[in-house]
Amino acid sequence: MACPSNLFATFFIVFVISIASSTAQLSTDYYDSCCPGLLDAVRAQVKLAVDKEPRMGASLLRLFFHDCFVNGCDGSIMLDDTATFTGEKNAAPNRNSTRGFEVIDAIKAAVEQICPGDVSCADILAISARDSVVALGGPSWDVKVGRRDAWTASQAAANTSIPAPTFDLNRLVSSFQAQGLSVKDLVALSGAHTIGQARCTNFRARIYNETNIDGFFARTRQAGCPRTSGAGDNNLAPLDIQTPTSFDNSYFQDLISMRGLLHSDQQLFNGGSTDSLVTSYSQSSSTFNADFVAAMIRMGDIKPLTGSNGEIRKNCRRIN
Ligand code: HEM
C-alpha cells in the first residue's frame, strides 16, 4: 500500500479532502501499512553505527535538534552546499561540529531498499534520534512521523535560531520559546548533554574565566584545552564528566556539582528559576526521562511539512 503522502499526489482530486485531513498532522502509525519494515531497518542501522562508535548516538540526536530549530523538522540540515545553493551545514553552530551525515545516508539507503520513495529524511532524523537515545540506555517512545522534506534550507536561520553556548538563561529561554517550547522543555532537552562531546573553542571561556565552576573540574578540562585559541580549538571533552556514553540523569548531577561544561549548561543551575527542575531531574531519572520524552515529541512537532508541501527526497543531500 502506498504511503499517505504519495497517495495524495496520485489521487489528490478524488481524495483531496479525506487525505488532506489525514495528513495534516503527524501520527505514530503513518508508515505502519505502507512501510512495515521501516522501524526495524532504522534501528538496525543506528545500532551498527553506535556499536562502532558510541558518540555517534549523540551526534544523531543533535542532528535532529539542529534540523527542528531551523524552520521546523524538515530535513533541511541534510542538504549539501553546491555552487548555487547555500545550506545549513556551514552555518556557525554546525560547521566543524555537526556529524553523522554519512550514517543518515546509510539509513536512508537501507530504507530506500525496502520502501523506495516513501520515507522522508526528516522522519529518518526523528526515528534515528529516538533509536540513538535507546541504544545508549535512555528511554523509548513512539515517534510521530509523516513529515516531508524541504526544498530549501537557511544558513541565516541556522545562525540565529540555534542557541549558542554563550547564552545566559534568559536568552536560552527565549530561544526555546521562539520554537513554542517551554522552560521545562529547555531543561529536559538540555539533558541530551548527558551524552556526546564538545570542542575546546566552545568551553574555553568557561573553564578559564568563570567562577561558578568546580576548581578541580576546571583544572582537569584546562589540561586538554589551551587558554589561547589556535591549535587546540577542536580538542574534545565529554559534556557529562561521569558517563558520557550513557543516556542517564548524571548531567544534572554535574550541574549541581558546578561541573557543567558549557556556559549554557551551568546557566540552568546558577541560582535562577530552573534550579529546582535541575535538582528534581538529578534525583529522579524517571522524572527526567518522562519530561525528556514529552519534550522530544514537542520538538518533533515544530513546523512539519505535510500533505502536498515539500517532497520525499530520494537522496537526503539534495532535492529531487
Ligand atoms: C539549550 C541550548 C543548547 C546549546 C547552547 C547547545 C550547545 C551545544 C554545543 C556548543 C555543543 C558542542 C558542539 C561542539 O563543540 O562541536 C553541543 C553538543 C551536543 N548537543 Fe547541544 N546545545 C543545546 C541544546 C541541545 C538539545 C536540545 C539537544 C538535543 C535534544 C542537544 C544535543 C547535543 C548533543 C547530543 C551534543 C553532542 C554531539 C556530539 O558529540 O556529536 N543539545 N551542544
Ligand SMILES: *[C@@H]1O[C@H](CO)[C@@H](O)[C@H](O)[C@H]1NC(C)=O
Ligand atoms: C572546518 O571545516 C572546513 C571544511 O568544512 C575545513 O576546511 C577547516 O579546516 C575546518 N576548520 C577547523 C578549525 O577545523
Ligand SMILES: *[C@@H]1O[C@H](CO)[C@@H](O)[C@H](O)[C@H]1NC(C)=O
Ligand atoms: C552564518 O555564520 C557564518 C559564521 O559566522 C558566516 O560566515 C555566514 O556568513 C553566516 N551566514 C548568514 C547567511 O548569515
Ligand SMILES: *[C@@H]1O[C@H](CO)[C@@H](O)[C@H](O)[C@H]1NC(C)=O
Ligand atoms: C577572559 O576574560 C578576559 C577579560 O574579559 C579576556 O580578555 C580573556 O580573553 C578571557 N579569556 C578566555 C580564555 O576567554
